[in-house]
Amino acid sequence: MHTVLPGGRRSWLRLAAAATVLSSHTFAAGAQTRTGAPVVRTTGGAVQGLALSSGVRAFRGIPFAAPPVRELRWKPPQPAATWQGVRLADRFADQCMQARIYSDMMFRNAGVSEDCLYLNVWAPADARPNAALPVLVYFYGGGFQAGDGSELRYDGESMAKRGIVVVTMSYRLGVFGFFSHPELTAESPQHASGDYGLMDQTAALRWVRDNVARFGGDPAKVTIAGESAGSMSVSAQMASPMAKGLFARAIGESGAVFSSSGPMATRARTEENGVRFAQAVGAPSLAALRALSATELLEMAGRQGMPRFGVNVDGYFFPQPPAEIYAAGKQARVPLLAGWNTEESSWRSLTAQSPTPDSARAVLARVFGERAGDAAQVYPAGSAAEATQSLVDLASDRFIAYSTWKWLDTHAATSAQPVYRYLYARPRPGAHGAVHSAEIEYALGNLATNHAYAWTPDDEKVSAAMQAYFANFIKTGDPNGAGLPAWPVGTAGPNGEVQRLRIDVEPHAEAEPRARYRFLERAFTSAQP
Template sequence: MKKIGMLLIASSAFAYSVPAVAAAAVAPRATTATGVVQGTLEASGVASYKGIPFAAPPVGDLRWKAPQPAQKWKGVRKADHFGPRAMQLPLFGDMVFRSDGVSEDCLYLNVWTPAKSAKAKLPVLVYFYGGGFAAGDGSEPRYDGASMAAKGIVTLTVNYRLNVFGFLAHPELSAESPNKASGNYGLMDQAAALNWVKKNIAAFGGDPSRVTIAGESAGSWSVSAQMITPLSKGLIAGAIGESGSLLGVHPPAPLADAEKAGAAFAEKIAAPTLAAMRALPAQQLLETLRQPGAPWFSAIEDGYVLPRAPSAMYAAGEQAKVPLLAGWNSHEGHYKQVLGDAEPTEANFAAALQKFYGDQAGAARSAYPGEVVKAATDLASDGFIVYGTWKWIDTHARTSGKPVYRYYYSRPRPGDTGAAHSAEIEYALGNLDGNKVYAWTGEDRALSTLMQGYFANFIKTGNPNGAGLPDWPQASNGAGSRLMHLDATSRAVTATDDARFQFQDAEMQKKH
């Protein structure tokens, strides 16, 4: 991957040298390696810069190539609106976008900063959106960085390529690559953004040596990936993972398998060669994902971005040795994912466990005890995303030598039953007011204040604890770890779910 360029320090980072009375009318400016950007000064005093290109548009011959350096520009580039979001189908009803439509030209990032000077050296948060590597965008209100910036943190959201555009592997792509690998272009985009941060964030008052990466769902998987890819080595000071990692029950496919799947997909859409696929208009290529049986593209063990199996790399201590804060929600899955349309009875649950685990059905029931709806919900959650998050936390606690903080989040949004997947995002980032769907209560706002306080402290110090917050003990590996239970009343507790993860560990060992 080519370098993006060295930071220019020649001119002042901000247009704050005017009298205080006139300052509110002056748009802030920052000088990056590729040119001057002019943002917006928000009412809170936070400066926002939206739609900054961190790499060249990945179009034409750059489709399915590593991100290339962004072109320099002359004069002042307005950074007052979000750039286009990555090519994606409308898959998730809870996604709200403020971006300039959908485009293959999507490699833009957004910065919110409270700094009044380029010398502020504030801690930095880089947040990766979720959406299963198939959808999502840095413009979503739930990820808005203004609230975190008001806590003294330079906050960024980053766009990265998705689905077939971001994760297609193909024999011809591997052959043309200098690294003899393909896929993982979305992960390369994230690493390119982190390299951009290293070179440019000081111009926005950020400290390039104090960068915490965070994300939810696929964004959390991305955090686990950036901690082991050589492309981001030395760029990360801390990590936050909300629900997900690459160490789950469905690990990244080996490159050879992903290449076969990519070649089969190319044949199916009548574009059997790489030239034919690159010639397809972006929207036409996207529409092929609507076809029955279209693959779900995701991260790949390609030997380059991900040199080895993530679980093996973490077990060997090859990840970034940084503090980790991670956890999951109470209802990541739904009991019907286990039981289907069958009633949640003991007999039906036993039948489902027999189908899934055969002669280990009894052991599964022992690992998931108690009332059927909860047990089946826990099982569905583990199969989707919880086990992988636990494995990441547990392994990092074993091999990193750095503090690990684990949480369990169980606060339902108003009117919901249980804390569903992604429910915690607005609370953690201080963005309840950006979500107009729910009638937030005083308890919701108190929990958001608490969670944002923990997250902000962790970003600043590598430790979530601080004045006025319940003590959050460090997690340990193995049984009986301590964790923070986040709800209307939050408190530190000892884990009682170890049997679930021991059972899943044993199942994983059989498969691999």
């Protein structure tokens, strides 16, 4: 799972102190092409990539928007400048400004910068312009606070070897990507503020629409995918009219912009947080906030007690709360494949006591109050083992499984499109359960990029099957294919039963435990104001 680094924020900030307002990764234009190095002419200019040993062609650090610095800080992404000659695209651009808060993020770039709106493309060895190959655009996770398209687990080479053009990108994070303030709203033609990171993603999708055919991809066959905050991003792009028509299919791994803790934050509420933040850092005006260096702003945002900035109903990217958009069937009506893992969160997030029938009942009473008796029917605790499993299930559901379930269920009900549901159950070697983010390397065929685990033949088998399912879906909108156990469409039948695929060493279809999620739906709805 995303493991938090102890004391990692301040140590990472020492590295961030070297970051300039404009990144040091601006590559030389007009460079001479190297023999055998692939060159593609984009709408911005020609880029020269790398020919990998597998034959896959990789292009790293292509700008898709202007650097969001100075007066462009906290504005929707603007068009990138064009260039003359050939731009080297042989190394990853810097990460967007962030603290190093997760130990499992393995980056392949030099550091952090506010100038970070770049993307990466992997094209199959035999791809030619206008070859009409399917396209995968993958959004990274990290709680909208961390992450980068250069991470090893998102590497696109393995999927490219399956005939898919793969794109990863970077988007603004934290206070840089989601800050909201009344002055920002006042200066906006749309009278909106916040959600700039999501707009960055949409800008990258527009770049894909305009350029991917030059790399062999088909702009009409784009699948957007992501894990955790990346999966939330997928559900967000599906809800936003800004992304309309930019993709044909969607994959979500553990996350959606539905919530068990109440409605999404309104712009008014996030503006209040913005004013409180500005006052706390002694920069009460927008001009003063923009005058701060990126490193200063990052350090200040990480201080104890500061508000945390995330997705809001800004009035532009989201004209309405996304749950309402989905309920009305106004989201992108595309095939959806999504699911979550068996241990998205630990029972320790609910109690410090070892799970027993008594401690489990105490948790249910604290969480559900007078509904605790009903909760015990779907989270049984007749023994210590059963109590442990139920508390893991409850912690996982509250964290991210329920929101993902609600996304699938609402889309199935209002889109008239197929949904494919999964439960990922394969633990990494040495782990007890399939924790949050554990499936990424399996799904993208990247086990070999993570040397922290002694992968076994069973792990390779799970990865081969999961990657094949994903590749089939990216190509056709249906994960099923030769040699794979059948994955049924996850819409309710006449008796209300819904099927999902349990992904493990032997994948198989199973009934989804809908009583559990229906109970949570009633409990969460009644608890909201």
